[in-house]
Amino acid sequence: MCIITTHNMKRHATAVWSGSGTEGKGTLTGPSGVLDQTPYSFKARFENEDGKKGTNPEELIAAAHAGCYAMALSVGISNAGSTAEKLDVKANVKLEKTDDGFGITSIHLDLKGSVPGMDKATFEKLAKEAKAGCPVSKALSAVPISLDISYE
Numbered sequence: 309m310c311i312i313t314t315h316n317m318k319r320h321a322t323a324v325w326s327g328s329g330t331e332g333k334g335t336l337t338g339p340s341g342v343l344d345q346t347p348y349s350f351k352a353r354f355e356n357e358d359g360k361k362g363t364n365p366e367e368l369i370a371a372a373h374a375g376c377y378a379m380a381l382s383v384g385i386s387n388a389g390s391t392a393e394k395l396d397v398k399a400n401v402k403l404e405k406t407d408d409g410f411g412i413t414s415i416h417l418d419l420k421g422s423v424p425g426m427d428k429a430t431f432e433k434l435a436k437e438a439k440a441g442c443p444v445s446k447a448l449s450a451v452p453i454s455l456d457i458s459y460e
Contacts, residue, residue, distance in 0.1 A: 374399040
């Protein structure tokens with residue numbers, strides 16, 4: 309059973325930007341140290357397909373969604389009396405030019421999981437429930453979210 313010690317949490321991060329929108333540069337910082345003046349820029353976001361020249365908001369949304377979803381599914385599996393051996397979640401966030409400018413048009417979760425002793429149907433049910441119930445999925449509900457499930 310999941311034990312939550314607090315009902316209210318606040319998290320924050322700081323963005324600092326200097327320069328124009330297309331030529332400027334920024335950094336992202338959070339209290340955990342994972343983001344510690346992590347660089348981001350227009351060029352890194354739109355002109356660097358492999359993403360190795362700095363992060364971007366879509367990568368951070370994908371990481372947040374994959375992490376939240378995996379944790380929510382793990383809690384559901386635990387509440388069902390099992391323990392996940394491994395949950396591997398890849399979140400793909402699609403940013404496209406639309407009539408209103410750029411927008412996130414879809415998110416796709418690709419789940420590969422292994423839970424000893426759990427049947428595939430139960431795993432798939434819990435996976436779908438976690439997609440609907442994880443806090444980041446709820447926050448991103450204005451965007452279509454799809455899910456592919458692979459169970460070992």
